[in-house]
Amino acid sequence: MTPATSAPTRVTTYGELAARARAGELGPDPAAQRISVAFTTRQAVRHDGRGTGYRNEVLSLRLAEAVGSCAVEPGTLSDSAVDDCAGADVARLLDHPLLPVRVAALDAYLAHISPHTPGNGARPVPLPAGTSLEKSRARARAVVELLDLPPGATVLVVGVVNSLLEALRARELGYVPCDLKGGVTEWDETVATDALSEAERCDALLVSGMTLGNGTFEPLRQHALRHGKQLVMFAQTGSAVLPRFLDSGVSAVCAEPYPFFWLEGGPGTVHRYRADRPGDAR
Structure with a gap:
């Protein structure tokens, strides 16, 4: 069809x-x-x-x-x-x-x-073939590049992915890791469980699409909109849903529809969207 x-x-x-x-x-x-x-x-x-x-x-x-x-x-x-x-x-x-x-x-x-096509505002970013860790790191770079922040800024990361934290470290960006499951990061940093309470002290938000499925997306979107903060979504969950909120609190989306990068070792694709310049994947 x-x-x-x-x-x-x-x-x-x-x-x-x-x-x-x-x-x-x-x-x-x-x-x-x-x-x-x-x-x-x-x-x-x-x-x-x-x-x-x-x-x-x-x-x-x-x-x-x-x-x-x-x-x-x-x-x-x-x-x-x-x-x-x-x-x-x-x-x-x-x-x-x-x-x-x-x-x-x-x-x-x-x-x-509305498939992920340039006509609908998406710009494809290829992920090279590689090991699970190599592909995770490539995806993380594609996500973190959507943040427009100077070194030293602090990012709230909702949905802890160690490769994302590693990519933020490479950009000399601070972060507050947050996940409903709590725990610690790869670097023994405590993972907060209440994202909204941590958002106040962060300059930008980097948020998993999983927040759609647990009902925590809307408060974070509203916080970003109210305070004029960047909200970048990395989305396996809701990859076609979240681009609809560009210019309504969401500043950029890295959309990754099924099949996800972790399913196989061959090359893949993610699709990036921006609110200020739809489809710009700079």
Whole structure:
């Protein structure tokens, strides 16, 4: 099927975006769009040379040629929830009781109607083939380059990825690591758990798309908008959702639709968006 194409419509809140999609205001009737495949991807990671590891689990829904995704806490998504998505129409899933299902459905729908193309504001950035750590570092550089900050500035990092922290260190940028799971970084730095309380003392925000799936995105977006701070999103979750908030608190997005960099060792692509100059990937 040839995907529908629609220049992304900017919105002011996540609730508005979901409501407009549900009402069919952004593209074709979501009740007529059916999810053909629903699946989860689970991984455990410990890169060579790194002292710590982590686990990920992601729900993905396929709509025609597009795949929408939302990360979940490992082990929290039941098989019955996945089964419930296969064959369902998008409209029903946009009203699903589970937030990750609603986010993945919205992501699939928006990826279908507005693919990551230059015409829709995206600029592709190639990731070279390599080991899991080499690809993680390449992705991190692509993300951190979207921050326009002088050395010595402090960045709130929501969703701790050690390669991102390493890339910030290389830029001589300070950071406050934050993640709902807490813990410590590769460098034994304490990971905060309350992102909004830490945001006040930071110059910019670097935030995972996972915040869409746990309901913490909107307060961070509103903080950035209210204080005029840069908010850069790195998005496997909601890669097609978050570009809709450019100029509404989000300053840039590094979008990474499925398949993600950690799934295989060959070359890949991420797509960068900027609010000030849409599609500029400088």
